[in-house]
Amino acid sequence: MQLAHIPLDQLNISALNMRHGKRAPDISDILPSVRARGVLVPLLVRPNGQPETFEIVAGRRRYFAAKSLADERGEGDPLPCRHHGGR
Numbered sequence: 001m002q003l004a005h006i007p008l009d010q011l012n013i014s015a016l017n018m019r020h021g022k023r024a025p026d027i028s029d030i031l032p033s034v035r036a037r038g039v040l041v042p043l044l045v046r047p048n049g050q051p052e053t054f055e056i057v058a059g060r061r062r063y064f065a066a067k068s069l070a071d072e073r074g075e076g077d078p079l080p081c082r083h084h085g086g087r
Contacts, residue, residue: 003042005078006054008070011045011063014055027065034065042080054083 027034043059056063063079070076 002083004081004083006045006081007078008063008067008076010053011043011056011079011081012048012053013060013063014046014048014057024064025061027061027068030061031065031068034062035069038077039066039079042082045081045083047083054081 039062041059041062043062044057045054045059046057047053048055059079059081066076066079
């Protein structure tokens with residue numbers, strides 16, 4: 001597995017994600033931490049068949065927290081991700 005920092009627009013939620021669902025998750029408990037320190041624990045992702053894009057297998061709430069902050073600030077930092085394959 002490799003560690004990479006992947007931009008938000010290159011990530012989407014995998015149907016294999018154990019918490020996959022149509023509603024956005026409640027992120028109120030982790031949002032203050034992500035706001036103060038960023039996402040510290042890498043998301044687990046895999047290539048989704050499109051060039052330079054990945055599916056989130058684990059880390060859905062961290063993704064939504066980072067996306068919420070990016071919407072507030074008008075820009076988002078790439079997220080730490082662990083994935084298989086070359087990038």
